[in-house]
Structures are given as C-alpha cells and as structure tokens.
C-alpha cells in the first residue's frame with residue numbers, strides 16, 4: 371500500500387515560491403485501479419511527481435508498504451517498484467526504442483519487445499530500431515512511454531493522461547493492457563485522465579482541485595454526472611474542464 | 622611484430638581482434654609493420670614521400686582495406702596515403718589511429734588521405750581515433766581528408782573520436798560530381814583540457830548531387846570544440862548540415878555551419894544546436910531505476926552512437 375499523509379509541496383521558482391500541493395491525504399491499496407481527475411493545473415501531475423520523487427514533499431509523509439520513502443531519491447523509489455509514465459515524455463536523440471525499453475526493464479530482466487509494442491498498438495518491426503527523436507508524433511511517444519512502464523514489474527504504476535494522441539482503436543487495447551497489468555502483477559494502477567473509458571476502469575475516482583483532494587468517489591457517480599451533461603441537463607456550478615479535448619465533467 | 626598493446630590499439634581503432642580479413646597495411650611508430658594485398662586491391666609504398674597508394678580495381682565488390690596506424694612511443698609521424706577506387710567498385714576502408722603514449726614527450730600523427738572515387742563506385746570510409754597512455758606527453762592527431770567523387774559515386778564517411786586525444790585538427794574536403802552522394806557522420810567526445818577543431822567543406826559541383834553532414838559531439842570538463850561545416854551548391858543539388866552538441870561542465874563549443882548557394886536550383890539547409898542534457902531526460906531514466914550517473918552515461922552513449 372502507498373500512503374500519502376498531509377503531504378504538501380512548495381516549489382521555489384524564478385518568481386518566488388509556489389504552493390503546488392496542500393495537505394494531500396491518499397491511500398492506494400494493492401491491486402486496485404485509481405483514476406485521478408480534475409481541471410488543468412489542479413495538481414494531478416504534481417501528485418504523480420511527488421510519488422515518484424521528482425518533487426520532494428515540503429510537509430507530510432509518504433509510506434510504501436511500511437517503508438518511509440518521503441526523502442528517498444527518484445532512483446531509490448524506482449527500484450522499490452514505483453513507475454511513472456510522463457504526461458509529456460522527453461525525446462532521446464540517438465537512443466533507439468529497443469535500448470530505451472531495455473533500460474526500463476533493467477539489466478536482470480529479459481523482455482519481449484514485440485509483445486510490449488503490440489500492447490501499445492505499435493508494430494515492433496517499424497519501431498524497435500528507430501531513434502526516439504523529433505520524427506515521432508506525440509501519440510507515438512506516449513505509446514513508447516507507456517510500453518516502458520509495462521516493461522517493468524511494478525508495485526505502483528502511474529499513467530499521466532495516457533490517452534493523449536491515441537486513436538480509439540488502439541485505445542481499447544491499451545485499456546485492456548493496463549487492466550491486465552493490474553491483474554497479472556497485482557500492480558496498483560493510478561491513471562490520470564478525463565476519459566470516460568478510462569474512468570470505467572476505476573475502483574475509486576480521486577478528484578483534484580486547486581492543489582487539494584476535493585473528493586473521492588466512484589466511477590458510477592462520475593459517469594452519471596457525464597450522462598447528465600449528455601442529456602443536456604443544466605450545467606451546475608462546479609463544472610471541471612480538462613484533458614486535451616476539453617471534455618466537461620459535471621460534479 | 623605486434624605485441625599485446627598493439628593488438629589493443631588495433632581493437633580500439635579498427636574493431637580488430639588480431640589481423641584483419643582482406644587487404645591491410647599496418648603502420649607502427651612511423652614504419653610499415655605488416656601488409657597484405659589481394660587480387661583486386663594493391664598497396665604500394667610511395668617513393669617520393671612517406672605513405673602508400675591503395676589501388677582498388679574497377680568492379681571490385683565487397684572487399685575491405687584496413688590501414689590502421691599505431692603509435693606506442695613519442696614520435697612525430699607524417700604520412701600521405703592515396704586511394705584509387707576504381708569504377709563501380711564497392712569497398713569498405715577502415716583507417717584509424719591509436720596512440721599509446723608512455724612518455725612525457727608528445728606523440729603526433731598527421732595523416733593526409735586523398736581519395737579518387739571513380740564513376741559509380743561506392744566507398745564506406747571509417748576513421749577512428751583513440752589515445753591512451755600513462756605519460757604526460759600529449760597525444761595529437763591531425764587528419765586531412767580530400768575526396769573526389771565522380772559521377773554516380775557514393776561515399777559514406779564515419780569519423781569517430783571518443784577518447785584520449787589531446788589536440789586534433791581535422792580537415793575534410795569533398796567534391797561531388799553529377800549525381801554523386803555523400804553522407805558524413807561525425808562523432809566526437811572531448812574531456813579534460815582537450816581541444817578539437819573540425820573543418821568540413823563540401824562542394825556540390827554536379828547536378829543532382831546530394832550531401833548530408835551529421836555531426837554530434839559531447840564536450841566535457843574544460844575541453845574546447847570548434848566546428849566549421851561548409852557547403853557550397855554550384856548546381857541543382859541538395860545539401861543538409863546538422864550539428865548537435867551536448868555541453869557539460871566548463872566546456873566551450875563553437876558551431877558554425879555555413880551554406881552558400883551559387884545556383885538557383887541549389888537547396889541547402891543547416892541546423893545547429895548546442896545545449897546541456899535536458900533534466901527531463903535524466904529524470905525519466907532515473908524513474909526507470911538508473912542512477913544519475915548511469916542515466917547520463919546512457920544519454921551520451923545513445924547520442925554518440
């Protein structure tokens with residue numbers, strides 16, 4: 371289990387300090403799937419980065435299976451089994467997809483490159499020897515990023531808006547793959563998303579607003595509210611907008 | 622003839638484990654150390670100056686020539702090599718210089734290589750430079766490469782210098798005739814107090830000639846790098862220069878690509894970028910379990926591949 375208790379994150383930037391996260395309390399249980407949703411800029415990616423160790427908490431504690439990881443480095447957390455698929459994956463000029471996936475898997479693990487790429491809807495023949503450079507589209511980069519998470523045997527896997535740039539046909543396979551990862555390796559899955567089809571995977575839905583957790587609910591409740599939007603009932607006050615395609619969820 | 626140290630240097634500069642297949646000429650400390658010719662490839666010692674003529678018969682296919690130079694003592698070595706690649710031949714040429722300098726005096730090798738790539742011939746030329754040695758003496762390599770590519774010829778050049786050379790000035794000049802093609806890929810890593818200067822000039826003389834230069838470098842510590850990559854389009858031709866450097870520590874990098882068109886149908890592009898390793902790249906690899914040092918090494922290894 372991964373537990374965040376009273377976690378706060380303040381970042382020192384060029385224009386003074388920004389309080390990005392305030393008093394975050396969350397429990398992620400083994401084998402469960404969580405979807406984190408909320409408006410752009412609400413702090414979803416920051417929560418993910420704080421779990422990964424990219425942002426260091428300025429208050430509170432993070433515990434993974436009774437180990438205090440609050441002050442651990444990114445590398446240490448990765449080695450304990452935490453993984454994070456970036457919202458905007460970086461390019462690696464010169465590094466091939468094959469090398470990248472090998473680094474992800476680690477030196478002690480052999481991986482089935484072809485299966486991994488198939489799971490994210492890419493043809494291995496076309497991609498394995500390609501460099502991860504600007505010739506890739508945003509969607510292709512996202513898929514490779516997701517494959518790098520699938521290559522690892524993780525306790526906690528976080529996917530930050532995995533649907534961005536991925537067509538509907540591949541999307542189906544992607545959601546199945548993520549659900550499989552959860553079943554096969556008992557991985558706790560955290561999905562940051564606004565997508566109805568992703569929300570449908572959730573055991574619990576976490577709502578984030580203005581750097582805080584504004585609620586924890588079920589997919590049924592959230593989806594009923596979307597339904598309400600579709601049928602044209604009146605927009606209520608706390609309409610949250612987010613995601614690349616700016617869908618509107620009513621809570 | 623060749624001792625363990627020589628064999629190690631050979632491995633570094635020519636990926637050789639023992640003696641190469643095909644034709645070869647091994648030069649050690651300014652002297653010819655070993656040579657082999659084949660039915661199609663002749664190697665002749667020059668009479669007027671130090672060096673060799675390498676003559677590849679027209680139509681020779683899938684053969685290779687290795688001409689490594691090794692220096693295992695401090696010495697100043699100057700050599701002139703001339704290559705005649707006959708029409709429609711297809712060959713691989715592996716040159717390279719490895720220096721092991723055990724002394725406090727400098728060890729220097731200046732190689733002047735001139736190539737005539739005849740009509741329709743294809744040549745891949747790999748040049749690797751490597752230096753090592755416990756001595757404080759400087760290891761200096763100054764290659765000059767001049768290549769004439771006749772009609773329909775194809776030349777691919779890989780120039781690699783990854784380790785241990787204190788000073789290098791490399792001059793490369795290529796002239797391309799009608800429908801000739803050139804691909805240059807340069808990989809350079811400098812560290813400590815090393816300096817490297819690379820001057821490449823390509824003249825696109827014939828119609829439909831094309832040239833691409835891809836230069837990637839990493840400058841670490843207090844090292845200095847200076848790139849001057851020039852392309853002249855005299856005809857209906859296409860040329861592309863791409864130079865990309867990663868700068869670290871207190872290093873300095875200057876990159877000046879230049880393109881000149883002397884014909885309205887010349888299409889020339891240059892791109893140059895210098896920057897440090899992006900922190901996002903390091904963080905990504907660390908989040909996959911690599912340490913910061915391992916992540917840095919992985920990024921540099923990919924970049925210089």
Ligand SMILES: Nc1ncnc2c1ncn2[C@@H]1O[C@H](COP(=O)(O)OP(=O)(O)O)[C@@H](O)[C@H]1O
Nearest residue numbers: 381383388390409410411412413414415416417
């Ligand atoms: N490194 C940072 N420096 C300054 N501000 C940041 C930084 N990271 C996040 N923020 C700010 O925190 C807020 C939440 O960002 P983020 O977690 O990326 O939101 P979300 O993923 O929900 O869209 C935004 O206002 C953002 O500008």
Ligand SMILES: [Mg+2]
Nearest residue numbers: 414415416457
């Ligand atoms: Mg985000």
